[in-house]
Amino acid sequence: MIEFTNWDILRNLLFATRWTVALSVVAFVGGGVVGLFIMMLRISKRKAAQRFAAAYIGLFQGTPLLLQLFIIFFGFPMLGIRIEAWAAAALGLTLYASAFLGEIWRGGVEAVPEGQWDGSAALGLHGVRQMQLVILPQAFGYVRAPTVGFLVQLIKATAVTSIIGFEELLRVSNVINNATFEPLKVYGFVAAIFFLLCSPLTWYARILEKRANATK
Amino acid sequence: MNSDLFQEALVAIASGVSTTLMLITTTAIVGLILSTLSAAAKRSGNRFLRAVVITYVEVIRNTPFLVQLFFIYFGLPALGIRLDPITAALLAMIMNMTAYTTEIIGGGLDAVPEGQRDAAQALGLKPHIAFIKVILPQALVVIYPALASQIIIMMLESAVVSQIAVRELTHQADLWQARTFRAFETYFVVAMIYLVMAVTLRHLMVLFGRRFISASIT
Numbered sequence: 001m002i003e004f005t006n007w008d009i010l011r012n013l014l015f016a017t018r019w020t021v022a023l024s025v026v027a028f029v030g031g032g033v034v035g036l037f038i039m040m041l042r043i044s045k046r047k048a049a050q051r052f053a054a055a056y057i058g059l060f061q062g063t064p065l066l067l068q069l070f071i072i073f074f075g076f077p078m079l080g081i082r083i084e085a086w087a088a089a090a091l092g093l094t095l096y097a098s099a100f101l102g103e104i105w106r107g108g109v110e111a112v113p114e115g116q117w118d119g120s121a122a123l124g125l126h127g128v129r130q131m132q133l134v135i136l137p138q139a140f141g142y143v144r145a146p147t148v149g150f151l152v153q154l155i156k157a158t159a160v161t162s163i164i165g166f167e168e169l170l171r172v173s174n175v176i177n178n179a180t181f182e183p184l185k186v187y188g189f190v191a192a193i194f195f196l197l198c199s200p201l202t203w204y205a206r207i208l209e210k211r212a213n214a215t216k
Numbered sequence: 217m218n219s220d221l222f223q224e225a226l227v228a229i230a231s232g233v234s235t236t237l238m239l240i241t242t243t244a245i246v247g248l249i250l251s252t253l254s255a256a257a258k259r260s261g262n263r264f265l266r267a268v269v270i271t272y273v274e275v276i277r278n279t280p281f282l283v284q285l286f287f288i289y290f291g292l293p294a295l296g297i298r299l300d301p302i303t304a305a306l307l308a309m310i311m312n313m314t315a316y317t318t319e320i321i322g323g324g325l326d327a328v329p330e331g332q333r334d335a336a337q338a339l340g341l342k343p344h345i346a347f348i349k350v351i352l353p354q355a356l357v358v359i360y361p362a363l364a365s366q367i368i369i370m371m372l373e374s375a376v377v378s379q380i381a382v383r384e385l386t387h388q389a390d391l392w393q394a395r396t397f398r399a400f401e402t403y404f405v406v407a408m409i410y411l412v413m414a415v416t417l418r419h420l421m422v423l424f425g426r427r428f429i430s431a432s433i434t
Contacts, residue, residue: 062368062414064375066386067407074399152278159280160376170283183290191279191287198278 004180013189016172019086021197023168024155026090031097031154038102040131043109053102060099065160068092073164089161089168096157100150108143109135141215145208152198152205159194169193225392229409232388236413239384240371242306247313247370248321248363254314255321256347269318276315282376284308289380305377305384313370320362324355357430364421368414375410385409 042053060068069092076083083091112135120134162171173190177183258269276284288311289304299307328351336346378387389406393399425433 058415059411062372062411063407064372064386064410066375066378067389067403067410070389070403071400071407074393074403078400156278156280159282162282163376163379170280170286174286177290182294183286184292184294187283187287187291191275191283194279194283195275199274202274202278 004176004182006185009176009180009182009186010189012176013169013173013186013193016167016169017193017197019166020155020158020168020194023086023089023093023158023161023166024151027093027097027154027158028151030090030094031101034094034098035101035105038098039105039109042102042106057099057103060096061103065092065096065157066163068096069161069164085161085165085167088164089158089166093154093157093161097150097154100153101147104146104150105139105143107146108139108141111142112138141212145205145212148201148205148208152201155198155201156194221396228388228392229385229406232383232385232406233409233413235382235384236371236374239302239305239309239374239377239382240367243309243313243370243374244367246310247317250310251314251317251321252352254318255325258318258322259325273315273318276312277319281308281312281373282379284312285377285380301377301380301382304380305374305382309370309374309377312373313366316366317363320359320366321355323362324359325351327358328354353429357432360425360429360433364418364425367421368417371417372410372414 038053038056041049042057044050044053069088072092073083073085073088076088116134116138117130120130125133158168159170162168162174165171169190173186177186180186254269254272257265260266285305285308288308289299289301292299292304332350332354333346336350337343341349374384375386377384378390381387385406389402393402396402422433
């Protein structure tokens with residue numbers, strides 16, 4: 001039997017960590033873009049758009065992420081489209097993130113005082129320009145802390161993609177485990193790596209929250 | 217689909233739903249009791265207790281639930297602690313839930329004005345009676361919605377305990393799709409069942425909160 005040193009285990013886990021990080025970044029950026037769109041629909045004056053966005057958010061926040069991933073992973077082949085685990089993971093987490101970010105940002109936009117809309121409209125700003133120049137910069141202050149907080153949730157959520165076979169940190173650790181039979185050590189390392197990824201962000205979110213509360 | 221198969225599907229779903237509900241109910245009750253104790257311990261003035269609670273909450277909140285579950289189910293046997301799947305799932309769920317609700321309850325306790333405790337003391341209430349009868353009920357009004365959300369989040373997250381073969385709803389779906397080769401339809405139907413459960417559970421918790429905690433809860 002081959003002997004595995006701690007360094008062998010850790011090195012392989014660290015290699016796998018880049019896929020955890022890559023997936024988190026893709027889902028956060030992709031989810032941000034889609035989430036912005038969902039947020040605009042949610043606050044639009046059209047009832048149909050509002051309802052669609054509310055249903056979209058309710059659907060992703062009201063069902064388990066694991067089942068969302070399964071539905072994408074098994075649903076696409078039924079439409080005749082082959083989908084790899086990484087693509088299903090990226091798509092699934094992007095949609096998942098968009099629902100949560102859309103909802104967080106809606107809260108931020110709605111926290112901007114009514115007068116800001118009226119004032120900017122009186123200055124002749126409408127639509128995208130009004131959003132971009134007046135509303136979003138102010139809403140940004142309210143949503144920074146919860147957005148960073150959600151990023152932590154998202155990084156942790158990437159672990160679920162191991163179940164559909166995406167080779168991120170947890171998936172690779174399962175494979176290593178089957179070779180080394182040292183689950184306590186291997187999962188301990190995995191937990192430590194996740195902790196190192198997440199805790200600085202948790203800490204940062206807390207600072208942002210304190211700052212936001214102090215300026216209120 | 218013939219009616220026998222349909223009936224079998226219903227039985228599988230009912231059994232899965234009941235296990236999922238059993239898991240989340242147990243987790244919610246035990247988790248809330250433990251997190252009330254840990255939130256109180258954090259504020260007890262004992263430095264050691266405070267450090268233990270803070271460390272615990274940080275470690276749990278910054279690691280994935282699935283990793284915690286695997287650590288407990290696959291890792292602990294190396295230390296001679298062998299748990300059956302349901303016990304391991306419950307332990308992981310309770311540990312995870314407690315970390316989040318400790319923070320929520322702590323926030324609620326901090327929101328109760330200092331004067332309430334002083335007044336309770338002035339009326340001659342012992343500290344633990346003052347905590348249960350005066351401080352906690354007021355904190356609960358503030359944090360009830362957050363606690364209800366956390367319970368629903370935990371219920372949805374419990375889908376991953378199917379990975380250690382706990383026969384809850386998602387595991388029933390796994391078995392069913394392996395048998396019928398209808399993965400998409402199976403998972404879709406089960407996802408909708410989770411959605412109905414989440415919506416119903418939220419509704420029930422709001423009703424419960426209005427009846428027993430405060431009429432202002434929405």
